Amino acid sequence: MPNISERGQHMPPSPIRKLVPYAEAAKKKGVTVYHLNIGQPDIETPKPVLDAVRNSNFKILEYSHSAGNESYRRKLTGYYKKFDITVDHTEIIVTTGGSEAILFGFMACLDPGDEVIVPEPFYANYNGFAVEAEVKVVPVTSGIETGFALPPIGDFEKLITPKTKAILICNPNNPTGYLYSRAEMEVLREICLKHNLFLFSDEAYREFSYDGENISALNLSGLENNVVVFDTISKRYSACGARIGAVVTHNRVILDAVMKFAQARLSPPSFAQIAAEAAVDLPDDYFDEIKEEYQSRRDLLVSLLNKIPGVFCPNPGGAFYAMARLPIDDADKFCQWLLEAFSYEQQTVMLAPGTGFYATPGLGKQEVRLAYVLNRENIAKAMECLGKALEVYPGRLQ
Amino acid sequence: MPNISERGQHMPPSPIRKLVPYAEAAKKKGVTVYHLNIGQPDIETPKPVLDAVRNSNFKILEYSHSAGNESYRRKLTGYYKKFDITVDHTEIIVTTGGSEAILFGFMACLDPGDEVIVPEPFYANYNGFAVEAEVKVVPVTSGIETGFALPPIGDFEKLITPKTKAILICNPNNPTGYLYSRAEMEVLREICLKHNLFLFSDEAYREFSYDGENISALNLSGLENNVVVFDTISKRYSACGARIGAVVTHNRVILDAVMKFAQARLSPPSFAQIAAEAAVDLPDDYFDEIKEEYQSRRDLLVSLLNKIPGVFCPNPGGAFYAMARLPIDDADKFCQWLLEAFSYEQQTVMLAPGTGFYATPGLGKQEVRLAYVLNRENIAKAMECLGKALEVYPGRLQ
Numbered sequence: 080m081p082n083i084s085e086r087g088q089h090m091p092p093s094p095i096r097k098l099v100p101y102a103e104a105a106k107k108k109g110v111t112v113y114h115l116n117i118g119q120p121d122i123e124t125p126k127p128v129l130d131a132v133r134n135s136n137f138k139i140l141e142y143s144h145s146a147g148n149e150s151y152r153r154k155l156t157g158y159y160k161k162f163d164i165t166v167d168h169t170e171i172i173v174t175t176g177g178s179e180a181i182l183f184g185f186m187a188c189l190d191p192g193d194e195v196i197v198p199e200p201f202y203a204n205y206n207g208f209a210v211e212a213e214v215k216v217v218p219v220t221s222g223i224e225t226g227f228a229l230p231p232i233g234d235f236e237k238l239i240t241p242k243t244k245a246i247l248i249c250n251p252n253n254p255t256g257y258l259y260s261r262a263e264m265e266v267l268r269e270i271c272l273k274h275n276l277f278l279f280s281d282e283a284y285r286e287f288s289y290d291g292e293n294i295s296a297l298n299l300s301g302l303e304n305n306v307v308v309f310d311t312i313s314k315r316y317s318a319c320g321a322r323i324g325a326v327v328t329h330n331r332v333i334l335d336a337v338m339k340f341a342q343a344r345l346s347p348p349s350f351a352q353i354a355a356e357a358a359v360d361l362p363d364d365y366f367d368e369i370k371e372e373y374q375s376r377r378d379l380l381v382s383l384l385n386k387i388p389g390v391f392c393p394n395p396g397g398a399f400y401a402m403a404r405l406p407i408d409d410a411d412k413f414c415q416w417l418l419e420a421f422s423y424e425q426q427t428v429m430l431a432p433g434t435g436f437y438a439t440p441g442l443g444k445q446e447v448r449l450a451y452v453l454n455r456e457n458i459a460k461a462m463e464c465l466g467k468a469l470e471v472y473p474g475r476l477q
Numbered sequence: 478m479p480n481i482s483e484r485g486q487h488m489p490p491s492p493i494r495k496l497v498p499y500a501e502a503a504k505k506k507g508v509t510v511y512h513l514n515i516g517q518p519d520i521e522t523p524k525p526v527l528d529a530v531r532n533s534n535f536k537i538l539e540y541s542h543s544a545g546n547e548s549y550r551r552k553l554t555g556y557y558k559k560f561d562i563t564v565d566h567t568e569i570i571v572t573t574g575g576s577e578a579i580l581f582g583f584m585a586c587l588d589p590g591d592e593v594i595v596p597e598p599f600y601a602n603y604n605g606f607a608v609e610a611e612v613k614v615v616p617v618t619s620g621i622e623t624g625f626a627l628p629p630i631g632d633f634e635k636l637i638t639p640k641t642k643a644i645l646i647c648n649p650n651n652p653t654g655y656l657y658s659r660a661e662m663e664v665l666r667e668i669c670l671k672h673n674l675f676l677f678s679d680e681a682y683r684e685f686s687y688d689g690e691n692i693s694a695l696n697l698s699g700l701e702n703n704v705v706v707f708d709t710i711s712k713r714y715s716a717c718g719a720r721i722g723a724v725v726t727h728n729r730v731i732l733d734a735v736m737k738f739a740q741a742r743l744s745p746p747s748f749a750q751i752a753a754e755a756a757v758d759l760p761d762d763y764f765d766e767i768k769e770e771y772q773s774r775r776d777l778l779v780s781l782l783n784k785i786p787g788v789f790c791p792n793p794g795g796a797f798y799a800m801a802r803l804p805i806d807d808a809d810k811f812c813q814w815l816l817e818a819f820s821y822e823q824q825t826v827m828l829a830p831g832t833g834f835y836a837t838p839g840l841g842k843q844e845v846r847l848a849y850v851l852n853r854e855n856i857a858k859a860m861e862c863l864g865k866a867l868e869v870y871p872g873r874l875q
Contacts, residue, residue: 080702080728081642081673087585087734096543096740117540124538132748133531140522140718140752142515145494175573175720178742186609187485191589207741211584213611244479275479304478320538320747322573330478336485342494343605344576349718350530350748354538 090210094203094435101418102429110422113461115449116414116429118253118399122317122372122452124354125365131357132350143349145341147173147325151356155325158359162285164297170329172337173347173355177283177311177324178204184307184326185212187336188245188277195245195279196238198230200402200436200443202253202281217243218438223404223446226393227255229263235270245277246270251284251293254436254448255402256377256395261294268299278302281309284398286366289374291396303329314399316358321351373399376451376458383462384449387469389476401449402433408474410434410447416472423467426460445476488608492601492833499816500827508820511859513847514812514827516651516797520715520770520850522752523763529755530748541747543739545571545723549754553723556757560683562695568727570735571745571753575681575709575722576602582705582724583610585734586643586675593643593677594636596628598800598834598841600651600679615641616836621802621844624791625653627661633668643675644668649682649691652834652846653800654775654793662692669703676700679707682796684764687772689794701727712797714756719749771797774849774856781860782847785867787874799847800831806872807842808832814870821865824858843874 095116102112146152152168159166174180181204189195191213197205199218209216219234221227235246246267251258259267271278280296296306311324326337377394381401384392389406407413410432417427433446451458469475493514500510544550550566557564572578579602587593589611595603597616607614617632619625633644644665649656657665669676678694694704709722724735775792778799782790787804805811808830815825831844849856867873 081586081675083586083730083734084584084588084591086588087731087737090584090734090737090741092737093543093740119540121537123536129536129538133533135531138521138527139519140527140716142517142717145491175746176742182742186482186488188479188482190482190484191611193482204741204743207737211738211741213589277479318538319540320744322744322746332481333485336481336488339485339488339490339605340609342491343488343602343609344574344580345602346718346720348573348720348746348749350752351746354748 086210086213091206095431098414098418098429101415105418105427109425111426112418113426113428113453113457113464115451115453115461116431118314118450118452119319120314120317120399120452121454122369124317125358125361127361128316128318128354128358132353135353140349143346143352145346146338147347148352148356151352154356154359162293162295164295166297166327166329170327170334172326172334172341173352174324174326175347176322177281177309177313180309180311180324180326181205181208181281182211183337183340184279184309185209185214186340187333188307189214192242193244194240194242195247196235196243197247199438200227200254200433202249203435205247206438215242216438220439220442221255223391223393223402227252227257227402229259229266232266232270239274243274243276245279247279247281249281249283251288251397253284253398254400254431256398256400258288258291258396259294260291264294264296264299268302271302271305276305278306279309280306283311283314286315287370287373287399288397289370289377293397297327297329307333312355312358318354318358321354322348323351323355373451376455377401379455380449380451380458380462383459387462387466389469399451401451402446403449404445405447406469406476407445407472408476409444412474413472414447417468421468421471423464426464428461428464428468484608484611489604493829496812496816496827499813503816503825507823509824510816511824511826511851511855511862513849513851513859514829516712516848516850517717518712518715518797518850519852520767522715523756523759525759526714526716526752526756530751533751538747541744541750543744544736545745546750546754549750552754552757560691560693562693564695564725564727568725568732570724570732570739571750572722572724572739573745574720575679575707575711578707578709578722578724579603579606579679580609581735581738582677582707583607583612584738585731586705587612590640591642592638592640593645594633594641595645597836598625598652598831600647601833603645604836614836618837618840619653621789621791621800625650625655625800627657627664630664630668637672641672641674643677645677645679647679647681649686649795651682651796652798652829654796654798656686656689656794657692658689659692662694662697666697666700669700674703676704677707678704681709681712684713685768685771685797686795687768687775691795695725695727705731710753710756716752716756719752720746721749721753771849774853775799777853778847778849778856778860781857785860785864787867797849799849800844801847802843803845804867804874805843805870806874808845810872811870812845815866819866819869821862824862826859826862826866
């Protein structure tokens with residue numbers, strides 16, 4: 080029997096999904112599990128978005144243009160315009176989810192062995208795409224004490240080698256919820272210009288910016304040829320299953336390369352493009368309501384977390400995640416214990432261990448990520464469970 | 478401005494799409510273009526498949542399981558059973574089109590620099606996935622004189638090096654339409670066992686086997702750990718835009734690795750999985766009708782081609798493609814000339830130049846691929862155009 084590839088062996092398993100069997104076992108025992116572990120919102124997909132697909136009347140489910148339907152890309156330029164981002168429809172290539180946008184960006188810009196600096200903690204799947212592209216992720220650590228602000232410029236510069244080709248940020252951030260300030264974006268601009276680096280910016284949570292302005296990397300002047308934005312409709316319209324994202328850049332050389340990757344896989348999904356196009360037509364107040372809902376959940380979650388003795392959670396400025404420090408020995412053990420050995424009034428909580436979001440070994444052992452994708456009533460119940468759990472957890476730190 | 482990757486530069490552009498601007502220009506001049514250049518069938522997607530999506534009534538478009546909905550995978554085991562292929566639902570990982578299945582298979586089994594032997598002419602996008610995975614495609618040439626039969630075992634063995642990890646076939650074949658016989662499949666079995674190679678088998682056109690039996694690589698005894706099948710619903714149900722495929726293998730180590738790639742990109746598209754599941758429930762006579770339609774198109778196309786002086790087209794046993802040898806100097810020039818400089822009664826034909834399907838430089842210059850995805854009336858008109866074109870083409874060979 081031939082051996083599988085080293086790449087296949089090195090590919091990291093999902094750090095979140097490994098807890099799934101424990102959650103399933105808990106549910107079989109009749110325990111209610113509050114899922115704060117994944118970014119799957121409970122918010123309904125807007126009806127006009129689903130109806131656009133349900134009311135479609137084509138007869139052949141054909142390949143679309145490899146860059147996505149032109150009508151959709153043209154409409155997207157209007158969407159970006161609302162954020163003062165001026166792009167032409169030819170500067171947008173529609174992808175199969177934000178996931179494919181990241182993979183295409185890595186492959187088009189980076190060769191095997193090239194390095195990309197990423198502030199940690201970071202979205203764990205960046206590791207996976209890096210292994211696929213044979214690229215090295217170099218973490219620069221941000222700390223919970225500063226609320227996971229951008230590390231100082233000196234920390235980046237210490238890590239830059241001849242192999243460094245790019246910096247990757249997520250803004251607002253998954254998993255920390257941190258929203259980069261204009262000053263921080265200017266720092267990134269400077270580093271990228273000085274060291275001739277690409278700036279990859281994952282802007283999946285653009286609308287969910289609560290405290291302060293969202294600065295798109297596409298608006299950094301003089302950086303037009305360096306910036307590649309990874310986008311997705313998944314969180315924005317609660318349409319994770321659509322698998323529609325985009326690569327957006329002003330750099331024509333990158334666009335030409337990404338287009339070749341897009342052609343090889345033929346086209347993004349056709350049904351979902353119909354949904355995505357309808358989503359652009361939603362009234363502006365759609366986001367006002369959604370944002371208000373998430374902000375009130377955040378406020379509740381963070382205040383309840385900080386009331387639990389020994390817990391610290393900085394207030395995240397955006398997205399729908401919070402990273403909290405807990406008085407525990409080991410987040411992986413704790414999250415498994417919550418599902419396997421604990422319940423309070425037949426309820427428990429599923430969290431994502433912090434370790435999965437760090438590339439530096441040993442970091443994140445006292446941290447967990449919470450996705451506030453449940454309504455306030457359930458968030459309150461989940462935090463009650465968490466408080467009770469921390470009272471009795473055998474690995475509690477003093 | 479930072480340089481893009483070498484991978485992005487080496488990535489081949491679609492050999493078919495480069496003719497698109499010429500086709501668009503022809504249409505603007507009022508010329509009807511018969512598209513025999515791409516595998517986009519004109520056959521309607523079965524209504525129950527589209528209706529399943531249109532009648533769906535979920536409220537949140539959620540991520541599915543990374544391996545695809547379990548209900549769909551369980552149903553697929555029944556589909557495979559009809560071909561005497563016995564697989565468990567855990568041996569199927571649903572992918573975003575056959576394209577992603579190929580990429581996952583390459584990444585899970587092959588490392589950068591590894592070699593995969595592919596009978597040429599072959600589906601041009603294999604080159605693209607090979608560049609993405611940094612894998613080397615080694616062509617073994619099949620000839621039009623034998624109808625593109627499997628090259629002799631000695632031709633394969635001459636190409637095997639310590640870097641050779643796999644053989645990739647497409648059966649029935651795109652672009653040649655060749656259907657591998659049981660004896661040929663046994664030859665492949667022997668080579669793979671003797672040299673400890675993976676056998677990747679792209680079985681996108683399984684149903685479209687006209688002359689003789691379709692032997693799935695999954696049915697080769699003793700090769701259970703070597704075989705990885707790439708599958709797709711695109712052609713089978715005229716559902717190219719769904720983007721639903723599958724990796725199917727009995728090898729658990731490969732399944733575990735592919736699953737990690739699948740988790741990194743979260744899930745295949747949700748709307749399309751509903752369509753795909755409904756497709757499995759179509760009555761068995763659905764394929765009888767479709768197959769009869771394609772077979773009658775093939776019979777017409779091949780007989781008309783061989784009536785044109787100087788043209789030779791072997792009779793393809795499956796799929797919906799034919800490779801024909803034309804009396805021309807250069808297929809790329811000819812295909813462009815057809816769109817740019819020729820018309821007969823305000824009509825012309827778009828073909829795929831043979832060169833795009835060969836990795837060996839210089840091969841395929843007298844060959845074109847024709848996809849019989851148009852109805853008989855249009856095929857007849859297209860062949861009339863082609864005959865007239867060959868009479869006046871300036872680069873005609875004597």
